[in-house]
Amino acid sequence: MQSKKKVGNFRKSIAPTIKEFLFILRRVLKSPLSVAGLVLISYNIVLAVFAPFICPPTPGTSNPYLIPRDQVLGFRIEPTAPSSTHLFGVTRLQIDLLYGCVWGTRFAFQLGLEVIVTTLAIGLILGMISGYYGGFIDEVVMRFTDIILAFPGLILAMAFVAVLARSGWSTLDAAVLSIVLIGWPGYTRLIRGEVLRVRGEDYIEAARASGASDLRIMSRHILPNSIYSVIIVASLDFGSIVLTAAALSFLGLGSQPGTADWGRLIYDGVPFASMGLKYWWTMLYPGAFIVLFTLGWNLLGDALRDVLDPLSRRK
Amino acid sequence: MGLREYIIRRLLLLIPIMLGVVVLIFAIIQFVPVMVRVSLYTSGSIKDLRPDAVRDMIHQFGLDQPVWTQFATWFSQVIVGNFGFAESSQERTLNGLLARVPATFEIVIVSAPIIVLFGIWLGVHSAVQKDKPFDQMTRILSILGTSLPSFFFGVLLLAIFVGQLRWITPGRLSPAMGTELALMLKYGQFTKYTGLMLIDSLLNWRLHYFYDALVHLMLPTLVLVFIQTAVLVRVTRSSMLEALGKTYIIAARAKGLTRDEVIYKHARRNALIPVVTISGLLVGGMMTGLIITETVFLFPGVGSWAATAAQRFDVSVVAAYSMFSAIIFVLANLIVDVLYAYIDPRIRLG
Numbered sequence: 001m002q003s004k005k006k007v008g009n010f011r012k013s014i015a016p017t018i019k020e021f022l023f024i025l026r027r028v029l030k031s032p033l034s035v036a037g038l039v040l041i042s043y044n045i046v047l048a049v050f051a052p053f054i055c056p057p058t059p060g061t062s063n064p065y066l067i068p069r070d071q072v073l074g075f076r077i078e079p080t081a082p083s084s085t086h087l088f089g090v091t092r093l094q095i096d097l098l099y100g101c102v103w104g105t106r107f108a109f110q111l112g113l114e115v116i117v118t119t120l121a122i123g124l125i126l127g128m129i130s131g132y133y134g135g136f137i138d139e140v141v142m143r144f145t146d147i148i149l150a151f152p153g154l155i156l157a158m159a160f161v162a163v164l165a166r167s168g169w170s171t172l173d174a175a176v177l178s179i180v181l182i183g184w185p186g187y188t189r190l191i192r193g194e195v196l197r198v199r200g201e202d203y204i205e206a207a208r209a210s211g212a213s214d215l216r217i218m219s220r221h222i223l224p225n226s227i228y229s230v231i232i233v234a235s236l237d238f239g240s241i242v243l244t245a246a247a248l249s250f251l252g253l254g255s256q257p258g259t260a261d262w263g264r265l266i267y268d269g270v271p272f273a274s275m276g277l278k279y280w281w282t283m284l285y286p287g288a289f290i291v292l293f294t295l296g297w298n299l300l301g302d303a304l305r306d307v308l309d310p311l312s313r314r315k
Numbered sequence: 316m317g318l319r320e321y322i323i324r325r326l327l328l329l330i331p332i333m334l335g336v337v338v339l340i341f342a343i344i345q346f347v348p349v350m351v352r353v354s355l356y357t358s359g360s361i362k363d364l365r366p367d368a369v370r371d372m373i374h375q376f377g378l379d380q381p382v383w384t385q386f387a388t389w390f391s392q393v394i395v396g397n398f399g400f401a402e403s404s405q406e407r408t409l410n411g412l413l414a415r416v417p418a419t420f421e422i423v424i425v426s427a428p429i430i431v432l433f434g435i436w437l438g439v440h441s442a443v444q445k446d447k448p449f450d451q452m453t454r455i456l457s458i459l460g461t462s463l464p465s466f467f468f469g470v471l472l473l474a475i476f477v478g479q480l481r482w483i484t485p486g487r488l489s490p491a492m493g494t495e496l497a498l499m500l501k502y503g504q505f506t507k508y509t510g511l512m513l514i515d516s517l518l519n520w521r522l523h524y525f526y527d528a529l530v531h532l533m534l535p536t537l538v539l540v541f542i543q544t545a546v547l548v549r550v551t552r553s554s555m556l557e558a559l560g561k562t563y564i565i566a567a568r569a570k571g572l573t574r575d576e577v578i579y580k581h582a583r584r585n586a587l588i589p590v591v592t593i594s595g596l597l598v599g600g601m602m603t604g605l606i607i608t609e610t611v612f613l614f615p616g617v618g619s620w621a622a623t624a625a626q627r628f629d630v631s632v633v634a635a636y637s638m639f640s641a642i643i644f645v646l647a648n649l650i651v652d653v654l655y656a657y658i659d660p661r662i663r664l665g
Contacts, residue, residue: 033458147335154603155640158625159633160343166628167346243464247607250466252626266467270611273470274485276478283474287467295462302458 028303037299044293047105055099065107065260070094079272079279089281092268095258097281101289103260108242108293111176115241118180120234123187124227128218130188131195138192145185153182154247161253175254179244183237190233194226201225232304239297246290262286321656325649336641337393340634341386347630349378355399355631356392358407398635403624408635412617417510418487419605419616421528424511426536426543427601434544435590438551439583442559453548460545465604469538469611476534477612483530485613487512492527535608543600550593555586591655598647602640 028034047054057064070080070090082089088097130141148156157178164174198204199222207217248254249263257264269282344352353361353369356376361369373379377388392398398408406414441453476482484490499505508518513532516524558564559582567577602618609619617636624632 143331143335146332147339150332150336150641150645151637152599152602152640152644154606155621155637158606158621159340159637162625162628162633163343163346163630166351166630167348239462246464247466247603250464250607251610251622263466266470270470270473273474274478276481277474278478280474283467283470287464287471290464290467291462294464295458298458298462 024304028300031303033299034303037296037301037303040292040296041300044105044296045109047102048109049106051102051106055096055102057103065103065255066258067095067100067103067260069258070096079282082281088285091265091282092271093258095268097265097285100260100265101262101285104262104265104286104289105293107255107260108245108262111245112238112242114176115179115183115245116234116238119183119187120230122180122184123191123230124223126184127188127191128195128222131192132199132214132218132222141188142192145188148182148185151182154244157182157244157248158251158253161248165253170256171253172255172259175245175248178248179241182244183241187230187234190230191226194230195222198222198225236297236301236304239294239301243290243294262290266290318653318657322653325652329645329649332645333642336638336645337390338386340638341389344630344634345382349373351630352378354402354629355389355634356397357400358397359400360402360405361400362402393638399631401624401629401632403627403629403632404620408631411620411632412635412639415615415617415620418512418614419609419618421511421513422532422535422539422605422608422614422616423601425513425532426539429536429540430543430547430597431594433540434547435551435587437544438548438590439555439578439586441548441552442555442586443578445556450552453552457545457548457552460541461549463542465538465542465607466611468541469534469608472534472537473611483534487531487615488524488527489531492524496524531614535612535614538608538611539601539604542604543597546593546597546600547590551586551590554589555582558582558586561585588655588659591651591658595648595651598651599644602644 028038052064058068061068070086076094077092079092080086080090080094086096086098088101090096091100126141130138157175160178160181161171161174164177165171204217204221207221212220245254246261246263246266249261250267252267255261255264257268265286266283269279269286272279272282344355350369350373353372353376356378357372361372364372377384380388396409398412400406401408401411404411437453437457441450444450473485477485486493488496496505500507505519505521506515508515512528513525516522516528559578561582564577564582567581568574572581605616606618606622608614609616610622613619617639621632621636624636
């Protein structure tokens with residue numbers, strides 16, 4: 001009896017969320033462009049998940065993200081054209097491009113997830129503290145975000161990677177850390193704003209009056225009510241995070257040579273680009289994979305922004 | 316609050332931000348071993364010095380002192396423009412920076428007007444012709460522009476126009492002209508008035524240089540324009556759509572104004588207010604875009620210089636360059652805010 005009532009309550013409490021979700025889904029599915037975005041994202045997820053089956057890594061390798069080299073072709077610099085053994089051809093040093101592009105998808109998702117989870121965690125903690133307590137702490141945190149936001153993102157990231165690499169870090173670790181460094185102020189401000197909005201609500205007062213601790217109020221009352229929009233923004237940032245990482249890799253400040261990373265593969269293709277379209281596959285395939293990835297996120301992002309914007313949604 | 320007080324208040328707020336920028340860069344530099352940090356102070360290369368000579372320098376520059384003393388020494392150097400020695404290009408960092416600013420500035424003055432005019436024009440017309448073929452085409456182009464990474468687009472252009480068709484050589488001038496220019500500079504037949512090739516060539520009345528420089532600016536400009544216009548078009552379009560839906564538009568039409576009058580006098584003026592606010596974002600996008608385009612097309616500007624230095628982990632250059640970029644970016648945002656306050660008085664009065 002008791003448990004049934006609880007389930008009913010739970011249903012009642014979650015009903016608006018489900019309704020909202022279905023509304024968004026229906027609106028998104030209405031526009032062909034956003035469906036295209038969803039399809040592109042699903043295709044990328046499938047590629048990332050099934051990468052080990054599509055392109056099995058060499059047995060016994062410790063790092064599957066290192067692209068296997070064609071042993072028969074040796075160490076020749078000149079790329080070999082696409083053939084039945086290498087569908088996308090090979091690039092510099094006989095690195096297989098199909099493997100690189102497919103595992104590059106997995107690499108992009110892994111890097112994106114690492115960055116988003118870390119940035120969100122920092123943003124959540126700092127934003128909640130800053131918004132909830134206000135005053136001096138708020139001032140300090142906000143001034144820190146001001147300083148980071150005073151730099152164009154990629155430039156600060158570039159400087160940070162160069163410095164960390166100079167002191168012995170691997171450039172890939174440094175690149176991940178630098179993208180976190182330039183990303184956290186955005187989320188912190190967003191969450192702070194949400195917390196400020198929620199903080200004045202009556203149910204927070206009620207919780208405080210009934211003796212709930214700050215930690216409990218933050219985690220049980222403020223967090224669930226402020227995290228929704230932040231998570232959507234964060235997931236839409238996936239595309240731009242991967243793009244920043246690829247740009248760093250393209251500048252030679254990301255993954256090591258031979259890694260299944262789109263930016264790195266395009267970087268490897270640059271010397272051949274100045275020889276014309278003779279070696280077109282070295283840049284076209286990795287580039288096409290990046291474009292399909294970012295296109296998916298941008299298309300979906302556009303649709304979601306329209307749906308979630310309270311001014312334009314119910315028209 | 317008047318506009319003047321607003322500007323003064325914003326200028327005062329700049330001081331703590333710039334101080335913060337400098338402190339952050341100093342903090343980041345602390346990661347680097349002390350033997351490397353010496354290059355942030357010297358005016359010559361330390362590569363070939365004996366270790367004990369470097370140790371003397373560490374003592375001389377106070378790098379064995381506590382952190383705050385180090386900061387004071389470093390700050391007093393930075394404020395007078397001494398950023399140390401750039402090992403990657405073998406010159407004093409400040410000289411390297413200043414020597415390359417004109418080349419980058421040249422790309423900016425060519426591409427920025429195109430981006431602004433073209434972006435606003437496309438956005439306004441796309442909104443006016445909503446869902447017509449023109450609008451659909453613009454939207455597809457703008458989505459492509461935001462999804463196409465600038466480095467991939469740049470490499471594609473490089474392969475087609477430089478590699479395949481051989482219409483343009485990479486760099487700022489064709490090799491033959493570059494050599495000739497170096498000789499002419501040496502013998503005083505060509506005066507560097509501004510450092511901007513487009514203007515200098517006209518002032519020296521050597522029109523083939525003007526033409527050559529213009530041709531070499533085309534590809535970097537194309538990359539920047541395509542990617543940045545895409546951002547601007549999207550914002551202009553949505554803000555114009557919003558303005559066109561307002562009741563004062565209906566009122567203006569109802570009282571008998573022509574369609575063009577309503578679109579250009581009533582809707583567009585109001586639609587451009589939000590566009591001004593994102594121009595700060597555009598400046599940031601330009602600055603990062605410049606790094607990529609200059610690197611792809613081997614254009615000798617600050618961006619490619621900093622990227623090459625970063626690849627060689629040249630700390631003095633990346634420190635100087637990031638502080639330089641922060642100053643430009645913050646000032647650009649300040650100008651945008653003042654402009655915003657100027658055209659929309661609600662901002663400073665509120």
